[in-house]
Amino acid sequence: MTVKANHVTALQTRMSRKKSGEGGWLLKLMLIALLLALVSAIVLPLLSMFKQAFVDSSGNPAGLANFAKYFQSQSLLQSLLNTITVSTTATAIAVPLAFGLAYVLTRTDIKGKSLFKALAMLPLFAPTMMHGIALTYLFGHQGLISTGLFGLLPFEWRIPLYGSTGIIISEVIYTFPQAFLILCAGLAVSDYRLYEAAESMGASGWRKLRTVTLPSVKYALLSAVVICFTLSFTDFGAPKVVGGQYNVLATDIFKQVVGQQNMPMGAVVGIVLTIPAIIAFVVDRMVTRKQQAYVTSKSVPYSVKRNRTRNALAYAYAIMLSAMVLLLMGAVVLASVVKKWPYDMSFTWSNFDFSKAAAGGFDPFWNSVEMAAWTAVIGTVITFLFAYLIENARVYKPIRQMAYFLSILPLALPGLVIGLSYIYFFNHPANPLHFVYGTMIILVLANIIHFYSVPFMTATATLKMMDKEFDSVSESMNVSKLRTFTRITVPLSLPAILEMAVYYFVNAMVTVSALIFLYASDLRLASVSIVSMDDAGDTAAAAAMSVLVVLLNIVVRILYEAGTARLRRRMSAWQKR
Incomplete structure (x- = not known):
């Protein structure tokens, strides 16, 4: 009986290692894909913008001529000082x-x-x-x-x-x-x-x-x-x-x-x-x-x-x-x-009739709502998945470190620079991704990259607080990482995930800098329309559009607070059982 038990234990160990090895290969592939995605969305566009600074208007190499011209221009230098x-x-x-x-x-x-x-x-x-x-x-x-x-x-x-x-x-x-x-x-x-x-x-x-x-x-x-x-x-x-x-x-x-x-x-x-x-x-x-x-364990609260x-x-x-x-x-x-x-x-409610203003109707507002919703959903899923891979994968440490650096880099990138770099990169005819230029896809992508770092750090902080024993116990019980992720990690991180989604949505609704270069004429946005209406002298209509954006964001925030409060009550009741 003892020999048979030992044989069963050894067989389970080999199966666990085999399953872990198969999962390890999947994690490696996912980490490589993660790094490639970050390089394509952040590094390559920035390199395209950097390259553009060293050519003339005809595309010929210009060396440092553009920089020399910049620092010789009193008006541009005055802008820097201002x-x-x-x-x-x-x-x-x-x-x-x-x-x-x-x-x-x-x-x-x-x-x-x-x-x-x-x-x-x-x-x-x-x-x-x-x-x-x-x-x-x-x-x-x-x-x-x-x-x-x-x-x-x-x-x-x-x-x-x-x-x-x-x-x-x-x-x-x-x-x-x-x-x-x-x-x-x-x-x-x-x-x-x-x-x-x-x-x-x-x-x-x-x-x-x-x-x-x-x-x-x-x-x-x-x-x-x-x-x-x-x-x-x-x-x-x-x-x-x-x-x-x-x-x-x-x-x-x-x-x-x-x-x-x-x-x-x-x-x-x-x-x-x-x-x-x-x-x-x-x-x-x-x-x-x-x-x-x-603050230490011996500290006394204020x-x-x-x-x-x-x-x-x-x-x-x-x-x-x-x-x-x-x-x-x-x-x-x-x-x-x-x-x-x-x-x-x-x-009067006439200021909310944008058909007579530079906005051209309600379409810009609904375009912004659609863009913000896609940004919140796709951005939250991608960000949390990337944070999980970087934090929990135990393979390819150099790749994880590089991915972490690229994940916090957007925090230092102005929105205007992201939008400008996307023009140079995605609008190039030789780029196989050229088809996304002028579509909702590039607007959502620009927003995700622009606001990526804060949700990423939120997800990372949440994952760090989780007990690593969850993964160890799952592996010992031959439970796949996918099942552990969906049944344990995601439910426990749900408050942070909802916070990330609200952050993406609200910021996507109010931003203009990253999108001012990227929107198409038939895909105008609320924030861009506010600028256009103000330029055209339709200040009252611009104010009305701003009010709509604020009200929508407040409603989203209230729904989030109510939802998380209910979620905390349910989790508290579950823990008391």
Whole structure:
């Protein structure tokens, strides 16, 4: 009997190894396919753009002539200086504002924190052009504030909106929620023992902030600075709407490629636009690697003490910022439902009739919905599968490392650069994938690559938290990796998967930079139509289209929150059984 049992055990072991070997070959093939896909979607288009910068308008080799021409052009150099000035100023304003609100919501016990956080997130659901449009209705020549509520108030407040001031304010609105989320995460984790020690030494509140709080969140602060600077540096929507004659690199690319059809110079400006973003990205990654665990197993959670004066100041600050966000959003909503701003403020739905505007009807909105839906579905599936292969496959480590690097690279690539590189790569007649140019496929692909890194890191973080014993037990029971993936990995990761899908959908609806070069005339998008309508003077229609985009994104987010809440309740009930 013992011999027979040993024989059966040995047979099971050989079968397990055989099955594992077969699965290993499949994993190897999938990893190679993954790397090839990333190279084709990221590296080859970038190389095409890089190559274009070294040829003349006829396609002949030009060496560094295009770069020499760029640095000899005073107007183009001025655009670079303007871009740095705008990005630095916007970052210097947005990060402190975001830190203040994050501190208020994490280190005080005021009521209504969820509401204040939700209002702070509203700009994320709007196209960046909408921020410029809102400023136009507030501070333009016939704005609410610049005219003192059309003469009802005894004072007026006018600012030089069209130029650097308008761009900076728009970028602050655009980057504020991003910095706020990062700083909230940093301030939410703390060791209260350090504060107790500071109090025992007689440290004042300001001294504790300077010596304990700020050092504990220095990496979050650095990440917020890098994100704000990069987003401001590469944004196209706000400068297009309120930039006026104040040129920045993003609008220069558009003028060179679309206005002058100067593709080589457009590639040069694209490379110049990418370099600071990549440097900021590399610095952020290097500093983050040095980060040590600030909270240990012995740490004590932060304890908020009652303080009426502090809470009163916290309420005032949170209400002030929330009122500013509501004022901006409210101005656009109001402009979308009045007949003729500011001469006829009676209610109307006519602005939502886009057939008479530059949008040409509702088709751009539905095209965007379709594109965002495909981006969310395909992007989430691909991203999670790629993250699983890179994280869980135990073969071809160099390929997995290279795939990981390429997966986080899009985080440093401006949307305009992705769109421009896709023109050079997919529009080339010799490319076998040329047929996707001008179709919904290339729009979805550009969106997936543009927003790929954040969902990828979300999926990777989720997979890292899973117990590796699941795979070991599955292998010992001769359960295939596919079955383990579908029955265990995916269900446990479902909240993160839904978060990834919502991220893809919302960003695909609001983005314009990656798509401004790629859409076809019969496949216009809502975000592009907002730019076109604003250029044509149909500002009310542009506001109406922006409102539709915001409302749809809010509905999607509410459905996600309701769905995940129900999912958590079901998982909690299942765990109690």
